[in-house]
Amino acid sequence: MEKFVINGGKPLSGSVRISGAKNAAVAILPAVLLADGPCVIENLPQILDVSTLLSSLSALGADVKIINKTTARIDPAHADSFIVTKEMAQGMRASSYFLGALLGRCKRARVAPPGGCDFGVRPIDQHIKGFEALGTRVTIENGMVDARAASLSGASIYLDVVSVGATMNIMLAAVKAKGLTVIENAAREPHIVDLANFLNSMGANIMGAGTGVIKIRGVEHLHGTQYSIIPDQIEAGTYMVAAAATGGDVTVENVTPKHLESIIAKLIETGAQIEEFDEAVRVRMSSRPKRCNVKTMPHPGFPTDMQPQIATLLSVAEGTSIVTEGVWDNRFRYVEQLTLMGASIQVDGKSAIITGVEKLKPAPVRAVDLRAGAAMIIAGLMAKGETVVEEISHIDRGYELLTEKLSALGADIKRVNDYGTPQAKLA
């Protein structure tokens, strides 16, 4: 078991380059199965979820070649299997995208139930509602989600909740269905637009991605393509908050500032100075953060995937802040860890009431999920002294070369194994 050892209390400074977006990559990779020819995907983040998906594509029969660290060529021509086992899915949430992609490819899919971070119940009823509306029969057999359709026909689908996963999965299943599919109350996240752009670059006809109504006119074939994934909004936001939390001065490069608007707005409320450039954002903080309230919401609201990180910054703000979770039932499991470091936080249902303390203290803590892990790293960078973060495999699922990027910003962070031996980087 590896862990991060952080010697905190130093302001971050310099520049950091943001990788491709995890939550776009994890939908685009399964979507390659819809193509008739090879696809070259660029700007893939070097994270565990991407390696898991590339291995799953290989196991399905696709020919996967790694061109360089961030580019893969995938030829799905011989992907003859429609089964994604529990071992292949490895507890990933994104394995559910194989349902939509395989349905679109061969009208048949059998996929292990999706896992992912534990935020309470994570249903897929809206995905299933969409598949059924398109003409699919979905059953659970031997613990696997089994979906089969004689043919797929366009339909009008209203989502009862704004769901990223259901919006993406319905797009995947509908893109080669007969006729027009309309998704109403669709999610509007940047990765939804990226998936639509990717599919359109293969010859799909998708309109309205990024708005609440997406229209998909089915086409018979999708050809291979070359496509570069957008920068990761949440990785960028995490470094921006880390810069503010350590009283630093960091330029976050290779970003789309428009995707960061809600994060920028909240950081400004806390007293950070922000400069926006075409593809970069500079964050400076020279005083103790000011209190502010944050409510997470689907895009363009403040992203739930930034909630633990901003709460960590607010834990040392002057005054009391209220952070309300508007997407997930239970996304405050990290609070217990943060209180071990001296934070004063009361969770009341979907809100956390944070009374700012002057400083966090170093402590041994756990990454209870991916973004909770990012929050523990930020807390460790803020607290003067040695913080050890355990269970870091969650963090490896979503952050590329974290120790390298933070070290380049002046942080003292090491990845060590159980014997205390430093590990240069994630293989």
Ligand code: EPU
């Ligand atoms: N929901 C339903 N039924 C469904 C689907 C969702 O009730 O069929 C509910 C969920 O329980 C939740 C809400 O709708 O309360 C939103 O869930 P959504 O489907 O949007 O989430 P997801 O697709 O499972 C993705 C990201 C998450 C991110 C959420 C919200 C991926 C692989 N995961 O999950 O990212 O929190 O959207 O933006 O794209 C992360 O990266 O750390 C992460 C957890």
